[in-house]
Amino acid sequence: MLADPYPITPFVRPADAAVALPGSKSITNRALLLAALAEGETTLEGALFSEDTAIMADSLRRMGFALETDEARQRITIGGRAGEIPAPEAQLFVGLAGTAARFLTALCCAAPTGTFGIDGVPQMRKRPMSGLLEALRALGARIESAEGFLPLRITASGLDGGAVVLDATSSSQLLSALLMVAPLARAPVRVRLADPSYRREYVTMTLRMMERFGQPPARYSADGLLVEPEHGHAYRSPGGRFAVEPDASAASYFLALPVVSAGRIRLPGIPRDSLQGDTAFAEVIRAVGATIEHGEGGLVCTFPRAHEPSAVRRDFHAISDTFLTLAAIAPLLDGVTRITGIAHTRKQETDRVSGMATELRKLGQHVIEEHDSLEIHPRPLVPHTEIETYHDHRFAMSFAVLGCHDLLGDGKPWLTIRNPACCAKTFPRFFETLEEVRSRSTRS
Structure with a gap:
């Protein structure tokens, strides 16, 4: 059972691992x-x-x-x-x-x-x-x-x-x-x-x-x-089997991880012709400064330690499940991050726009909240911050990625996540997977 609140152990070496994502x-x-x-x-x-x-x-x-x-x-x-x-x-x-x-x-x-x-x-x-x-x-x-x-x-x-x-x-x-x-x-x-x-x-x-x-x-x-229904039947089984793709929304957290820790993450199984629109988050991370490769084996994201990640301005209406991922790492980006197209997320598991603004302000950030947007102006991060998740899995996973940043320079946790078990909604083993990636990266 996970501790509650759950402390995030930062990465002290660049990420270097393949991540088996859950199904979509x-x-x-x-x-x-x-x-x-x-x-x-x-x-x-x-x-x-x-x-x-x-x-x-x-x-x-x-x-x-x-x-x-x-x-x-x-x-x-x-x-x-x-x-x-x-x-x-x-x-x-x-x-x-x-x-x-x-x-x-x-x-x-x-x-x-x-x-x-x-x-x-x-x-x-x-x-x-x-x-x-x-x-x-x-x-x-x-x-x-x-x-x-x-x-x-x-x-x-x-x-x-x-x-x-x-x-x-x-x-x-x-x-x-x-x-x-x-x-x-x-x-x-x-x-x-x-x-x-x-x-x-x-x-x-x-x-x-x-x-x-x-x-x-x-x-x-x-x-x-x-x-128009096809005459004679409504649906039929596609040859007795149907392959479910790895979850592209879950992929967003591990695409963002190299921006926080530097290094290289491989995400096997996501096809080029994916059914999921959230694969477009890879282009957001590319704009931040990462190198994105999409081959037969899936997605690969690389971010060298020497690079300075850039802030971006994006309309997230089409991929709004991933806006929290970018917002959470915005304090580490160079410049002002502006996220638009997210008004409808106020009616999801919680009011995601207001909740994200609240948690970023707790972390010392200057945030301008409007009905359909967030504008995040980086400020020095406040250590020893406890993140409220509002029973919303995406708050837990997004801020966990930020917590992987070695803020104190000693590898010690500086950010904790309340109710980490809320990730069971879509990614039950998220924190175990994150720890496995950190452990493998430390050994590499």
Whole structure:
């Protein structure tokens, strides 16, 4: 068990290690849903085993789906039921897992029959759901809810199809959830986007995965998308197996590590044609001054000790899960870092914009916070600082990377992380992995 608060031991030598990243949460949860909707059995290889994916898997079991898990081999096998939910009723608890909440809501509404309840922790009850609920109701779903939030009660009778309007600016998961169940509707589904500024990269991931599970490509229009189910079936298993990529959001922490400690980190398994938009964080680190190589074996990030890392100004709207990684190391960069496009992250696990500003100020930084941006002016770091994580895994992992900087010059911890166990949401072994990298680098 990790100490709480957890002290981060700095790197005294340049990083030099290969890091085995966990599987992508976004891909694992989408693949679980699509495999459940498909005809036939599908084995997910390289799947993520974490709190969020456990919630998704447990919910599918409660709905009567047959799942076999092998955590040691990172495999999950699920028997698809071609759009049906085996259990006639189920009560689902999604905790703080927004992905599971939205995807399971859509799945329950698309089922031919059944009665389902969905609820989560108090913070999840505040996260946006209304846009998805309104769109599903427009397609014929019967949903009882309090003002568009959890808890929900769904009486399933399938979806009629037709035209709907959806605002996905608060979360692209709302659109992804709707798109994945659209092929089950009794008629084509045309989705008009109320605002074009949604996070398109995650929706593109969803559409590419739908194609791998046997659907024809969705057709884009000037203001939305058209999904037409293939005649005769909704989905089919992609040859009985589906490979889950390593998590690109998790990769951001280890791409930033050489900037903090100098050295070289290798991240095997991330393909050139990745489904994940967060691989674009590598370009942010390249702008900071790192050398990035992307070969057949994955990503390699190198940062020589003699280099001075440069501050950058970036719009993070498309890759906002990684903005905290850059913000946390901004005190070490030469110049003013400006991060924009992050207003929607105020409605995630916590208000990430406000929380990041608060923690950086505790570290002595001058921070200008606006609704959609942070501007970070480096100041001398304050040692012996305890970082509050707000039960948010990305605060814990981002500031842990900053703590790897040898601020005191003696290799002793100067920064501690409260509630390090919150990383179980997406990266249960993050701190063990970080320590393994430090130990290997010390020996190299």
